[in-house]
Amino acid sequence: xxxxAVIALALVMALGLAACGSKKAWPDGDITxxxxxxxxxxxDTSARLTAEFLAKQLGVNVEVSNVTGGGxxxxxxxVINAKGDGYTLGFSNYPGQVGGYLNPNNKISYTYKSFTNxxxxxxxxxxxxxxxxxxxxxxxxxxxxxKKEAMTISxxxxxxxxxxxxxxxxxxxxxxxxxxxxxxxxxxxxxxxFGKAVAAQACNVxxxxxxxxxxxxxxxxxxxxxxxxxxxxxxxxxxxxxxGIDLTSSSDRGMVAPPTLDKxxxxxxxxxxxxxxxxxxxQKKAASYGMGINMLFGEDFEKYIQGVEDxxxxxxxxxxxx
Amino acid sequence: MSMWEGISQAFAHLFTLEAGLGLLIGVVGGMIIGALPGxxxxxxxxxxxxxxxxxxQTAAILMMAAxxxxxxxxxxxxxxxxxTPGTPSSAATCLDGYPMTxxxxxxxxxxxxxxxxxxGGIISAIALLLIAPPLARLSLNFQAPEYFLIxxxxxxxxxxxxxxxMLKGLLAGxxxxxxxxxxxxxxxxxRFTFGNxxxxxxxxxxxxxxxxxxxxxxxILGEERGKHSxxxxxxxxxxxxxxxxxxxxxxxxxxxxxxxxxxxxxxxLPGAGGDIASWVGLNLAKNQSKHKELFGTxxxxxxxxxxxxxxxxxxxxxxxxxxxxxxxxxxxxxxxGGLTIHGxxxxxxxxxxxxxxxxxxxxxxxVANILMGLVGWAAxxxxxxxxxxxxxxxxxxxxxxSIIGAYATKQNMFAVYICVIFGLLGFVMxxxxxxxxxxxxxxxxxxxxxEQIYQGSMQALGFKKTFFQYVLSRPICIVLxxxxxxxxxxxxxxxxxxxGYKKKYGDVGEAAEDI
Numbered sequence: 001x002x003x004x005a006v007i008a009l010a011l012v013m014a015l016g017l018a019a020c021g022s023k024k025a026w027p028d029g030d031i032t033x034x035x036x037x038x039x040x041x042x043x044d045t046s047a048r049l050t051a052e053f054l055a056k057q058l059g060v061n062v063e064v065s066n067v068t069g070g071g072x073x074x075x076x077x078x079v080i081n082a083k084g085d086g087y088t089l090g091f092s093n094y095p096g097q098v099g100g101y102l103n104p105n106n107k108i109s110y111t112y113k114s115f116t117n118x119x120x121x122x123x124x125x126x127x128x129x130x131x132x133x134x135x136x137x138x139x140x141x142x143x144x145x146x147k148k149e150a151m152t153i154s155x156x157x158x159x160x161x162x163x164x165x166x167x168x169x170x171x172x173x174x175x176x177x178x179x180x181x182x183x184x185x186x187x188x189x190x191x192x193x194f195g196k197a198v199a200a201q202a203c204n205v206x207x208x209x210x211x212x213x214x215x216x217x218x219x220x221x222x223x224x225x226x227x228x229x230x231x232x233x234x235x236x237x238x239x240x241x242x243x244g245i246d247l248t249s250s251s252d253r254g255m256v257a258p259p260t261l262d263k264x265x266x267x268x269x270x271x272x273x274x275x276x277x278x279x280x281x282x283q284k285k286a287a288s289y290g291m292g293i294n295m296l297f298g299e300d301f302e303k304y305i306q307g308v309e310d311x312x313x314x315x316x317x318x319x320x321x322x
Numbered sequence: 323m324s325m326w327e328g329i330s331q332a333f334a335h336l337f338t339l340e341a342g343l344g345l346l347i348g349v350v351g352g353m354i355i356g357a358l359p360g361x362x363x364x365x366x367x368x369x370x371x372x373x374x375x376x377x378x379q380t381a382a383i384l385m386m387a388a389x390x391x392x393x394x395x396x397x398x399x400x401x402x403x404x405x406t407p408g409t410p411s412s413a414a415t416c417l418d419g420y421p422m423t424x425x426x427x428x429x430x431x432x433x434x435x436x437x438x439x440x441x442g443g444i445i446s447a448i449a450l451l452l453i454a455p456p457l458a459r460l461s462l463n464f465q466a467p468e469y470f471l472i473x474x475x476x477x478x479x480x481x482x483x484x485x486x487x488m489l490k491g492l493l494a495g496x497x498x499x500x501x502x503x504x505x506x507x508x509x510x511x512x513r514f515t516f517g518n519x520x521x522x523x524x525x526x527x528x529x530x531x532x533x534x535x536x537x538x539x540x541x542i543l544g545e546e547r548g549k550h551s552x553x554x555x556x557x558x559x560x561x562x563x564x565x566x567x568x569x570x571x572x573x574x575x576x577x578x579x580x581x582x583x584x585x586x587x588x589x590x591l592p593g594a595g596g597d598i599a600s601w602v603g604l605n606l607a608k609n610q611s612k613h614k615e616l617f618g619t620x621x622x623x624x625x626x627x628x629x630x631x632x633x634x635x636x637x638x639x640x641x642x643x644x645x646x647x648x649x650x651x652x653x654x655x656x657x658x659g660g661l662t663i664h665g666x667x668x669x670x671x672x673x674x675x676x677x678x679x680x681x682x683x684x685x686x687x688x689v690a691n692i693l694m695g696l697v698g699w700a701a702x703x704x705x706x707x708x709x710x711x712x713x714x715x716x717x718x719x720x721x722x723x724s725i726i727g728a729y730a731t732k733q734n735m736f737a738v739y740i741c742v743i744f745g746l747l748g749f750v751m752x753x754x755x756x757x758x759x760x761x762x763x764x765x766x767x768x769x770x771x772x773e774q775i776y777q778g779s780m781q782a783l784g785f786k787k788t789f790f791q792y793v794l795s796r797p798i799c800i801v802l803x804x805x806x807x808x809x810x811x812x813x814x815x816x817x818x819x820x821x822g823y824k825k826k827y828g829d830v831g832e833a834a835e836d837i
Contacts (some may be wrong), residue, residue: 039663041665069734071505078734106506106512106519108519139717149786150783152780152784152785158510159509183777183778184773187667192465192466198784282777320511
């Protein structure tokens with residue numbers, strides 16, 4: 001009994017001393033995630049979903065602040081310049097962020113290395129769709145036709161967006177004459193497809209996945225998923241690789257932090273995110289938004305971003321970025 | 323989905339506590355915003371958008387629509403009682419409304435304005451319900467070439483917006499187009515950003531609009547107070563009957579209906595809004611009258627016509643907004659931002675996937691117009707108190723709300739700088755008699771034309787045509803080209819209208835500049 005009391009006393013003292021010596025352990029207050037995209041979009045939804053379940057793990061409030069403008073760089077710059085105390089985090093998308101700084105016109109001096117790259121969270125593979133009454137039944141039908149004559153494929157973003165890059169990669173690798181549509185966003189690209197102003201649309205699983213859960217309209221045929229394996233959200237659709245086209249493409253959304261982020265905080269954050277990923281409720285909710293979750297941390301994440309950078313660098317001439 | 327299915331779904335969205343509250347707050351709040359001489363419907367909604375973030379889609383959009391129509395009506399009350407249009411849409415109402423007050427018929431005038439506004443609003447809501455769904459079905463036929471031509475058409479109307487001085491209007495348009503060039507081009511080339519990444523996304527519309535309309539208004543009102551030292555003093559007794567006598571009302575019905583139809587049409591035109599409609603309405607009334615000389619002395623037609631026309635604009639302006647994403651007025655332009663924030667993309671989807679929400683908003687808008695009449699009838703006479711809020715209290719409040727509103731749209735200080743810079747720009751422009759409305763119109767339509775001609779050229783490549791051949795191969799484009807030719811002549815016509823009016827009746831007091 002006496003022994004126990006001594007141990008207890010020692011423990012209390014040790015904890016007390018630890019508290020005196022340093023600041024209170026992270027997290028001890030509200031955390032803000034800066035989302036450089038406006039409220040309501042796919043990026044915002046991903047950030048808010050992550051915030052909700054991160055809060056559950058950490059036991060503090062996690063808020064999302066939509067800092068928009070400046071081609072998303074207003075928000076990115078705020079993350080980079082914030083204190084590395086772990087109370088300011090950010091959300092970023094790829095290849096968007098990389099394309100932003102690689103384009104010399106933008107005169108942006110940051111790179112992905114300006115951030116602490118915490119985790120890749122959402123992985124949204126590229127797809128190519130045509131209308132149901134289109135003559136193209138498979139990806140190869142479309143590619144064969146594209147080799148013969150110019151065809152416009154609408155893209156949910158300008159030069160350098162993942163949809164645009166997918167179309168350019170097809171041209172570079174298979175000698176097709178596809179013209180990327182340069183549409184403003186996915187909605188614009190969809191409108192062009194449905195209005196038959198283009199032959200096909202390059203987009204992502206999340207744009208048409210709900211065709212499979214019964215809520216979507218059955219107007220389109222997905223020709224291929226540009227990923228290593230079939231997608232859980234549209235399991236009947238073959239990958240491009242299965243059809244002999246060796247290309248992958250995706251839009252990824254991940255968590256970033258200021259470059260000065262404290263190492264201990266980073267470790268705790270990564271642990272918390274790993275638990276979030278395993279939370280069945282999180283998985284269920286993410287699936288209901290059409291979000292594929294595939295978390296990558298640390299080096300794996302940076303390796304992925306470097307791959308995106310290499311791809312874009314290889315296309316600089318084609319993109320007019322030289 | 324058929325219209326009836328949509329309407330039946332709508333009731334589930336409409337009969338919620340949140341939607342009901344949104345409607346009521348929109349109507350009452352809109353009326354107060356309208357009656358305050360410093361705030362217009364555009365500013366009211368721009369300031370409100372950040373507040374609606376957490377709200378349900380239907381409630382948020384409905385509240386904005388209710389504010390729109392109610393503020394346009396509310397503006398007439400200060401026009402009638404203190405000869406100061408609460409919003410620019412009521413400038414024409416001053417001419418006969420205020421003389422009625424001087425004759426001791428203030429309540430009669432407010433009653434007339436209420437009745438005509440309600441009828442104009444209801445007709446526009448019905449037009450919205452009947453025209454928008456079929457137009458949305460056609461929206462897939464509107465592709466890049468059509469959007470380019472619509473933007474171009476809107477730009478040709480700039481001259482006519484300048485009411486009086488076409489050259490100054492064109493100058494304002496050129497200023498707007500220049501600012502519209504800033505940011506990433508459709509080919510992802512940074513234009514006029516001077517290496518500042520804050521400018522990559524272009525000039526943010528809402529902070530710029532708050533600055534141009536609201537901050538400049540604060541400066542103008544502040545300066546005037548120095549000159550005149552007090553508001554117009556009226557202590558007219560507000561009495562008499564509210565509802566117009568049956569005989570007078572029956573006589574006015576044809577005019578009110580005609581002005582309503584014209585108002586709806588003006589609302590549909592991109593850019594042209596309530597202020598233009600009210601002048602056109604007054605002109606219509608005058609041309610048909612057997613006693614033209616009585617206009618300006620306080621006759622019922624002079625109140626009924628502009629008030630029916632300006633409220634009819636509201637529903638009309640929502641038609642291209644909901645179906646094509648093209649704002650029919652500057653207020654609708656701000657609402658476009660509101661729609662996007664709530665994940666509602668104008669066009670086909672609004673009438674299929676989101677039909678429940680859309681029809682709930684349309685039907686709610688109809689109800690808002692009726693509710694506006696009831697609230698106006700019960701409380702209109704007390705709104706005069708609102709319009710007499712002392713300027714030294716009003717101005718700092720508006721300035722503060724503007725800055726907060728600008729910050730809230732983007733959560734960054736750069737938006738506040740944009741707001742202040744455009745406030746100064748608006749002040750200088752108004753000092754030189756250059757209208758600010760065309761700046762906003764050009765700021766919206768310029769980048770749209772730029773984007774669409776690029777997309778159109780990309781699509782044309784897929785059809786193995788040049789852009790021009792592509793345009794000529796599409797029937798809707800041919801119609802639009804015809805409208806553009808007509809639009810180019812409209813400044814001549816509209817200059818004649820407003821010249822005649824300004825000369826005859828002089829200036830009618832300062833209102834917040836608006837379209």
